[in-house]
Amino acid sequence: MFDTMTLTKAVGAGCGALLVFLLGSWAASGLYTFGEGHGEDVTQAYVIDTGASAAAEEPAAEAVPFPELVAAADAAAGHKVFAKCAACHKVDGSDATGPHLNGVVDRAVASVGGFAYSDAMVAHAAEAPTWTLEELGAFVENPKGHVPGTKMTFAGLPKEQDRANVVAYLASLQ
Template structure:
């Protein structure tokens, strides 16, 4: 089922906090963070051409996949989920924000 359009719109607003480091969409490029097209349910550290932190590579080798539960945990406290991540984001605090940002990200595919 397609995500709720209102939730996606809210996620798009929240994504402004992510744009300094990440891009989505047809013309997305890696920046200080990787492209996030297709991130939902993707194995971690698999974007071509992006230099991941040792912590993220290690987590990927241990089988980290960006499913709903893992994305929620990472977007709440990145450094608790992936030790040594370069992501300096403090985290979203509210479940509604997590619902919205994940709904938004789910609309972008590889």
């Protein structure tokens, strides 16, 4: 059974393991931290230029109106970007998870017959009755932010050129 020597060995092994873990933690914190909490100023050994300071100094470029971006956009490139949309939307006149998008430019919002739009999208149709170029661009940028409560789960296209290309592609399907 358990005798005094066995108990002493078990407690010693536990204390030894704890000591190894504490010393390892102390050594690692000494290697990977510096100057924190000791009142010292921390200086970097080197600086990586990310261009953020140059970008901050440059004057902001004038925003180009979205319809002008669409006019100069590449519909072929938009067709490639549309592959992200094609998982839920078709352009052959039939509905899928989302309504069909052929003829969507200048079409009334929430107007595809037989498609069950969310209440939020139907309410949005009162605010913005037509899918203009600007409206499509704003919606495709952030669907849930533009129409809170929409069924559309797509996160959006943050790049303005991608949005312009997709809208140009959709406009070419009229």
